[in-house]
């Protein structure tokens with residue numbers, strides 16, 4: 001565990017993360033028919049997860065990234081989400097797996113899965129490293145979940161607080177006051 005003298009409480013270790021991703025990769029490999037699979041990583045939090053998951057799937061996968069900014073539910077009740085960086089590739093006729101760091105309210109993925117469905121893919125599923133089911137306000141079908149966690153704010157392994165802590169190897173709870 002890195003010592004940055006911050007109020008960080010280790011929740012999921014690097015070893016646990018890698019073991020679980022190996023299982024997820026094997027499961028994904030078994031679930032999809034032979035052929036192309038497109039992994040769509042959501043910037044920036046999912047970048048480490050996508051890198052490890054892609055290599056745990058023992059076939060060739062194609063990767064691309066989307067940037068999303070979600071208007072907080074306090075400022076916008078519609079739950080509207082904005083795409084800040086779109087894909088370079090077409091999804092037409094392709095098996096698409098959205099790769100996300102964490103599903104919280106579900107607003108982001110609820111919106112994103114519906115947007116990607118309009119691009120005529122063969123299928124759209126979601127893989128998320130972490131899931132906070134208690135916080136859900138929009139339904140999201142998450143086909144592959146790494147870990148369900150309680151309603152606490154976590155950082156590390158790509159997840160940030162104000163752009164900090166992404167490079168921590170473990171997932172840690174950031175204890176308030178931040």
Ligand code: IMP
Nearest residue numbers: 103104105106107108152153154159160
């Ligand atoms: P949702 O639309 O509320 O599901 O938001 C999901 C996004 O909020 C994630 O992709 C993260 O960027 C961010 N997020 C939610 N919970 C946490 C957390 O505990 N730590 C860091 N980021 C989080």
Ligand code: MG
Nearest residue numbers: 042043045101
């Ligand atoms: Mg995110």
